[in-house]
Amino acid sequence: MQRLNKESPESTTVSELCEEYRRNNSISRRELERFDVKRGLRNADGTGVMAGLTHVCNVHGYLIDDGDKVPDKGRLTYRGIDIEDIVSGCAAEGRFGFEEVAWLLIFGELPDQRQYKRMCDLLFDNRELPEYFPEDMIIKAPSKNIMNKLARSVMALYSYDDDPEDMSLENNMRQSISLIARMPSIMAYAYQVKRRHFDKESMFFHPYEPGQCTAEAILNALRPDRQFTREEAELLDLCMVLHAEHGGGNNSTFTTRVLTSAGTDIYSAIGAAVGSLKGYRHGGANHRVKNMMTEIMENVKNWDDEDEVEAYLEKILRGEAHDGSGLIYGVGHAIYTLSDPRAVILKGKARALAKEKGYLQRLSLYETVERLAPKAFLKVTGSEKVLCANVDFYSGLVYEMLGIPEDLFTPMFAVSRIAGWCAHRIEELTTGGRIMRPAYRALPVKQRYVPFSERRVR
Template structure:
């Protein structure tokens, strides 16, 4: 055994805890209760997520509901879509300030966001392109930390300053992500380097498509569905891993850049932010192995193979189906699916959309037959990857786009933690190690 292999063995042994002890000491692993609901660790006025209802003290599956500042996400989306306008800027305003803006307030706020888009001079060359990387999430986190050095009041945690930093970062994320992607293509894929300046006349969503793809390379419907995706991903209650990370880190009174970089690190994890790319890989496998996409029996049989660990990655998971909170439905998936169908028609990919629709209908039935009573439904990731694919957005950009949307919620939670909580988050861990005597080095075997 090599020395490092021995170290690895020692490290694993030192880190191992008997699984039965978690139950013995009633440890809330993952801050989850026995019924899989989250342990109550805070209060919030920002977002609300629900997927069950209490009946005689028992959790019963219910249609999913997501609200931003008390407003149902379905109503929020329908409101601005009916008026034929974008909604992300309005959503940011709502999350940060707790109310819907008037027309004048929205116009002034949108203009201010546009003014904050531009990165500092030489930042793209010195930070994004020179220190190249193969993962855009890491490049995004590094860029956020680098912006700390350009801020004369970086450590000021007053509400006014944190709000200024928050809006600035929200506005800058599209340019950082687009430039990081183009730098990665240039350095690692031998593609031409194309760097565009932010467009002062475009909305947040359209500006990102312009930075990523260039002018006249996207349609109004593409802007509409990308904006919708950003709205649907902007917030998801304080208990999701990355937003809770913001609460934990912010409770130490650290700076905004450190808190947001920590959230990016959380979102990068495949159990949090990478689900839609997992869905896309699974769907590619299904498309290759199901010969007739209109044959529901054939689809059912292949889904059964996946659940029995006989097909795809042998994990036994149908990616994009099921959620930690939602049961009967994920409201984000319901809203996104409707618009996704319109894009599929525009892109002549309705046959693929119909395959997704069939899997959505058939997977819960097959899951019930093989794995039991748990109720599952498609989550937002089931359709978001397909949407991004139809927009010709590379997979490497999927999770960074999640960050580009969710930073609005992160910043709202940071403000709430700094203003209202005012106590460093410090949960307890029970130590299992028994006390032992120190052994002098000369006496160790």
């Protein structure tokens, strides 16, 4: 049997196959422009192609004036309520917000005291995974990547559901609450198994405590001594509130809606959404921010010297430093221009913890990079595009201060965004009614069918 091999001269190499592919496959920018292709489902000015309507969330980052895009302060609203009001309201009343936000996103109104308690109780009652699920689906099949394990485990839950294919609102409501509750459990199990199998460290599984909110339950599961402060839990809860939803057009939520429109089960739809979020162009960006900032810290001698910091950012933009991509990760956004409200809120709340944990100098460097990145971008590219730090720029630093392992930066995003995914899943089921099917124009190259014996050997 002939095996694929990158190095062996006796075998067909992957590079040979890739050369064959490249010889016969290309689509030029000229062709894309000729047929007015909306690359990435975006219009020429960068705005998204209108694909649907939603009550769940609105993301505002610019105004349109006589057809021109005008930068504006970023605003994020969940069911019409400004995220800043939700965050400040929960803080003023000393209440955790994720459970409230999950209710708001799914049902459309803020929960009253009875409904809030009901949501907290439902999530606690459904947090445990099915019997033998951790052993059979997680411990026996460890993964180096926790997002991979999240997606596989969500799909596997199909087999533990007595009625997985029922598309009724009632059944999908039950499944949604169950998935929101179980995602942190899957993440915690997957991480512990990864530590034991690949990192050769001890793993531990703590029982959940009644009365703990989702953020507290996560810290309880991840810390060996199960100890954490109220302030730490509140900051993690804030991260979850800010990550819970971001409109129907982001890649993972759109993935949820596309699969839902096909009439597939919730486990297939949410599993695909997790796979989307895993990508570095989406949820994986906070991990790349962390790596980039670590390199800047190692190579910039004086963090207070703005000229030195800006010079290194210019090297990154020219592809001469970091990963050669020419990108400053965490800066810039598809919608936000002047500001990302999530980043603004997170940075403000993180300062107190940074002081307590000895991270003030590091936070200051992050703020310097945020401030200088647009200047460096203009100098290197000549583009006057308005840029701001997005939530991924600061979320990794906050997780680091909270002791959340880097392996869990993106999984924490998924554990939070599951609330928005389920809200959009239910909305698509009840209001969509048609499978999504965008058009692709074919660019066939006319060829004559050549008999096998007459084909030229290449």
